[in-house]
Amino acid sequence: MKKLLVGILVVSILLLSSGIIFAAESIDSVQTDTDPIVTTSNWPGFSED
């Protein structure tokens, strides 16, 4: 019984930590190359053609 509980505990810890690692990977993989000044035509008076 005790071994079973320890087993469940170890498996839970493993699952939990892999979840954390997975989450961290997804955050890292988010694209961050978008321009910091994302504007439409916020600059009137310029010739863009």
Place this chain on the structure above:
Amino acid sequence: MSGTTIVSAEKYFVEAERMLEQKDSMAFMENISYASLLSSNETKLYSKVIFFKAKGLFLLREYDKALNVIEEALRYNNGDDRIRLLKYRGLIATYRGLFKEAINIYERVLVETDNIELQTEIYINLSATYLAMYRTYEEDKKYLDEASKWLKATDTYFELLKKDVNKKLICINYGEYYYLFGNIDKAIEMQEQAIQYCQEGELPEVYNNLAELYVMIECLSKAEEYLREVELLGEKYHNNLEIAKGFYTTSKIYLLNEEYLRAVDSLYMALDFFIDAEALPYAFKCFCKILEVSKQFDNMCVNSLQKGIKGYFKNTLFYEKM
């Protein structure tokens, strides 16, 4: 074999043009990438494709990617196209607030062309950059003088210009210059002059400028007239930025009439449209204004309540404490 390749590349190129018009960034990138890949063996077509890729990325505000492609496109393009590519580089610097770098680029470009239309476009951008510098750097007058110098440079060619859009920009920038200089009547005159060079979809921008100027001289009926047009045309052309600016100016009219709650309502509408238009600096300014007006309204309520009930406590200990 070579003929088939060109046809395929051109097909993707035409589709990319269509996607850019619709501002569909993903589809544009997909098509222009195929076009550049398929045309890589045909220098003439490739130079056209790579130029358009740079232009598209610039117009879609993908500045980092645009700068890389401009670099590549400059190797394949000469003459007017080269000047345009350098102009995009200058504009990216301006939009990033790197004004001095932008001015250096524009001034270097000027000596490379004798095309009147292109020269004027560079004059326009130089004047607009100096106006932006004046607004950004604590209103240092020397920037206003520089703006005036480049605007005057456009005077010589004004009548010869083929593109109405350039005439419109010159009038708008003159209007902005006179507004910053403090000559509101002249600013109104220039903005009204800009109307004749606008296509219908461009009118909301000029009408908003005029509404703002008329609010400044407290000619509110005229301002409201223009703001109604802004709303109608803004909706017709899905121009959320100008609709937002219109609501922002409407809030100023309410504030002049001390209608605080209506002013706040207008500001919230403006905020929504600024966010829809991804005009984040404007949205931030608008949000600050909402807080400012709300606080102003709270203070007015407290003062008015205090005045209202103070009279009931005359000759009591509470009178002085209120």
